[in-house]
Amino acid sequence: MSALLPALDRSEPAPKFSAKTLAGEAFNNQSLLGKVALVEFWATWCPYCRNDAVPLDDLAMEFEKEGLVVLAVDVAESKKTVKAFLERNPRKTKIVLMEDTNLAAVFAAKSFPQYVLINREGRVASQQNGAGGEAALRRMLRKAGLESKKGEDAPIELRSSPRRGG
Numbered sequence: 001m002s003a004l005l006p007a008l009d010r011s012e013p014a015p016k017f018s019a020k021t022l023a024g025e026a027f028n029n030q031s032l033l034g035k036v037a038l039v040e041f042w043a044t045w046c047p048y049c050r051n052d053a054v055p056l057d058d059l060a061m062e063f064e065k066e067g068l069v070v071l072a073v074d075v076a077e078s079k080k081t082v083k084a085f086l087e088r089n090p091r092k093t094k095i096v097l098m099e100d101t102n103l104a105a106v107f108a109a110k111s112f113p114q115y116v117l118i119n120r121e122g123r124v125a126s127q128q129n130g131a132g133g134e135a136a137l138r139r140m141l142r143k144a145g146l147e148s149k150k151g152e153d154a155p156i157e158l159r160s161s162p163r164r165g166g
Contacts, residue, residue: 019101041109048131055134
């Protein structure tokens, strides 16, 4: 069982960080105030990361208007490796390379996937080590006030069809 790092004490602001996406967008503590940031630490070779990719991408799109920013930080792989992987497996989240951020060091990312949720006030609201699928990701987001209108833990693909007739 992993203990929370002192930097992840919810009574303290998230540690100072900066990140630049492959698309050139820059993020840091200050720019994310007022938004919810979900940081995913992942690797292209990680099957659990691949399993969480689609639900994570869907959640990023679902909650984008509510201020969710998902930063998917690839840990310890080359830009060439990541770009080749993304050509075969496109992502909707904002991709960050370890060389373009201090997030992996700040949050001691050593197992994958690992998630850190930073609330609108810039404090760590939750941390999860390991994959948990869409339900676990939704539970994390609720800790920062993001809740689906589709119902608790409802998968995105479940939709009721309208009844016909009288």
